[in-house]
Amino acid sequence: MERFFTVIGGMGTAATNSYVRLLTERTGATKDQEFMNYILVNHATVPDRTSYIMDHSxxxxxxxxxxxxLQQSQLHPDFMVMVCNTAHYFFDQLQALTTVPLLHMPHVAINEMCRQYPKAKKIGLIATAGTIADHIYENEIKAAGREVTLGDQHVRDMVMQLIYDDVKGTGKANPDRFKEILRIMRDDFGADVVVLGCTELSLANEQVPLPEFNLVDPQSIIADKSLLLGKAFRQSVANGRHLLAEVQAGRA
Structure with a gap:
């Protein structure tokens, strides 16, 4: 297979399936051959990311x-995406293993946030405790010149319940819990925009659309970028590499 990309997923599987659905729905294909070529690595047995970040034992x-x-690099994909925000804890070490470009989902998402919401000053972040502790999104948001609010412990506990008890545990988002989290972040903590810093939250956003809130959905964004890049590499390797550099630099 030529002109393909690799998706490192399975963290969790339902959230990865959401990414694939978005990719398929947004391709605009009218026949089989117009869909993207990609390899999906649904590595469901990867140890829990937050558990390790919070406790290295x-x-x-x-x-x-x-x-x-390392396995996927031997197949020479045009690029790779890792559809788990918390897994980006090891991004630098993973990218150092290969010459194949690995898209940095938090970085790409915050660049896109700045384009979508140029006047937003205070950014709410909801994510796993591991992503919060790692500061990966917090650092990206601050580097973009925006203020960050993480809410309080009560809302962070609600987010973990939504991620682990609801979405991971049952495959379904609790609509009331999701809406209440977003309401608190907007009304009580003054967030102009809320970043969904976990792919289970992206699945919740797919299942329970709440248009009354300004949301940044990194998984939705990375699906769009994957599609954009996949089509560019099909046109030519030169086009793909040029667009890849633009995406990584936040210009596309």
């Missing part, structure tokens, strides 16, 4: 992702 998820990156 727990199993590390790095060896599993290292194996995935």
């Amino acid at each position: 727990q199993p590390s998820f790095y060896p599993a992702l290292r194996e995935d990156i």
